[in-house]
Amino acid sequence: MKVSSILVPFLFLTICYNNFEPIKSEFVITPLFTTMYRYQFYAVVMPYMVREYQRKNIPSSGIRKLKETDPDIEPNLEGRTAIITGGSRGLGVEVVRTFLRKGAHVITTSSSNDKQVAEQRYAKITKNIPPGKWKLDIWYLDLMSMESVLEFVERFKMQPNASLNYFIGNAGVMFPKYRISKDGFESQQSINYLGHALMTFHLLPYLYETSKQTNVQSRIVLTSSCLHHIPARIRWHDLQSVQVYSPHYAYGLSKLSVIMFINRLSRTLKSKGDIGQHVKAFTIHPGLVDTDLLNTIEIVQQYPQIAHQVALRDVKEGAETTIYAALSNELDRFSGRYLEDSQLAVSSRLSNNEDLQDRLWTVTARLLSKWTDDEWFDNMEY
Numbered sequence: 534m535k536v537s538s539i540l541v542p543f544l545f546l547t548i549c550y551n552n553f554e555p556i557k558s559e560f561v562i563t564p565l566f567t568t569m570y571r572y573q574f575y576a577v578v579m580p581y582m583v584r585e586y587q588r589k590n591i592p593s594s595g596i597r598k599l600k601e602t603d604p605d606i607e608p609n610l611e612g613r614t615a616i617i618t619g620g621s622r623g624l625g626v627e628v629v630r631t632f633l634r635k636g637a638h639v640i641t642t643s644s645s646n647d648k649q650v651a652e653q654r655y656a657k658i659t660k661n662i663p664p665g666k667w668k669l670d671i672w673y674l675d676l677m678s679m680e681s682v683l684e685f686v687e688r689f690k691m692q693p694n695a696s697l698n699y700f701i702g703n704a705g706v707m708f709p710k711y712r713i714s715k716d717g718f719e720s721q722q723s724i725n726y727l728g729h730a731l732m733t734f735h736l737l738p739y740l741y742e743t744s745k746q747t748n749v750q751s752r753i754v755l756t757s758s759c760l761h762h763i764p765a766r767i768r769w770h771d772l773q774s775v776q777v778y779s780p781h782y783a784y785g786l787s788k789l790s791v792i793m794f795i796n797r798l799s800r801t802l803k804s805k806g807d808i809g810q811h812v813k814a815f816t817i818h819p820g821l822v823d824t825d826l827l828n829t830i831e832i833v834q835q836y837p838q839i840a841h842q843v844a845l846r847d848v849k850e851g852a853e854t855t856i857y858a859a860l861s862n863e864l865d866r867f868s869g870r871y872l873e874d875s876q877l878a879v880s881s882r883l884s885n886n887e888d889l890q891d892r893l894w895t896v897t898a899r900l901l902s903k904w905t906d907d908e909w910f911d912n913m914e915y
């Protein structure tokens with residue numbers, strides 16, 4: 534074989550690789566990056582599937598199952614208000630139903646502006662809930678738009694005697710095609726993380742005020758995922774995945790950001806004294822739950838029977854950890870923590886790095902400054 538037959542293509546590829554950024558990105562970096570994170574996704578999710586199997590099929594596994602009637606869980610929520618995003622579809626519906634059964638006023642959301650959709654969802658959620666003091670509102674919210682977040686929050690503020698005991702940020706998307714919002718945010722970043730961070734910022738004064746007036750602790754619960762373990766590092770230079778997009782990495786990053794944000798938020802609240810006593814914040818992984826969300830996973834598409842019957846929990850069980858985080862008295866002293874299976878759990882090392890949390894905190898404040906009037910939690914007066 535002639536040396537030139539190897540050398541010429543090699544030189545050609547080297548020249549392309551070094552000189553043409555788009556070629557490098559499209560043919561080399563993107564496939565490498567997306568493949569690497571697809572494998573990383575399976576490496577993270579497999580042990581959790583085994584755990585789901587054990588939870589479902591091996592009673593002696595000792596994995597906690599929460600009952601709505603557990604003595605530790607607040608039995609009566611009459612007179613209390615909860616905002617729960619994404620509670621009109623998916624596992625959020627079961628969270629909403631639990632709050633309603635306990636007599637709360639729930640404001641949940643739909644990303645469709647269609648009145649008929651809202652009516653159908655209302656009927657589905659409230660089916661078989663005995664009459665009582667509960668009340669349900671379904672309001673439009675599109676977390677792909679920070680303008681929509683502000684409109685939602687303003688609508689809440691306009692309510693007579695607006696009070697709030699619980700803010701549960703449950704809405705989310707997983708592994709969509711690349712989409713960037715008009716605010717410049719990648720969709721998973723916008724919906725799973727930034728939209729909820731902005732809501733937390735605007736709702737916090739209400740959570741604090743209501744807790745002070747009623748002497749009942751207020752709670753913030755943002756939904757993360759076991760897949761926060763996916764990112765090996767944070768690509769600070771490309772948080773919106775403009776240069777290269779791996780749906781697995783971007784989802785993992787959004788859920789990692791949620792944990793880091795909650796941890797940093799509760800450190801801030803603790804340092805401010807009184808507000809830290811009144812408002813506690815948690816983040817959770819709900820388990821692998823049989824909802825539409827998981828239909829984006831290849832293994833679930835390929836082996837639906839095995840996935841649904843053996844390795845996924847139903848939506849009622851999927852709601853347990855959120856309910857525990859919002860309503861358990863056991864958690865009073867553990868603000869900022871991450872939960873799995875209605876228990877405190879350990880999140881990734883990356884998520885617990887306080888320097889990285891501080892950096893994300895500052896970056897988030899900058900990204901959202903347009904919708905916070907350049908204020909942020911640190912410089913707000915409470």
Ligand SMILES: NC(=O)c1ccc[n+]([C@@H]2O[C@H](COP(=O)([O-])OP(=O)(O)OC[C@H]3O[C@@H](n4cnc5c(N)ncnc54)[C@H](OP(=O)(O)O)[C@@H]3O)[C@@H](O)[C@H]2O)c1
Pocket residue numbers: 618619620621622623624625642643644645674675676677703704705706707724725756757758759818819820821822823824825826827
């Ligand atoms: N299922 C699981 O195994 C699993 C595992 C780990 C974490 N999680 C997390 O748990 C949460 C709930 O997931 P799920 O399984 O219930 O998913 P799902 O069945 O797909 O429901 C997603 C929810 O998010 C809402 N949503 C989606 N896009 C929105 C947008 N642009 N603006 C406002 N709301 C939006 C949806 O409301 P609309 O229908 O009105 O758009 C829906 O209520 C998510 O944060 C998810 O990441 C789920």
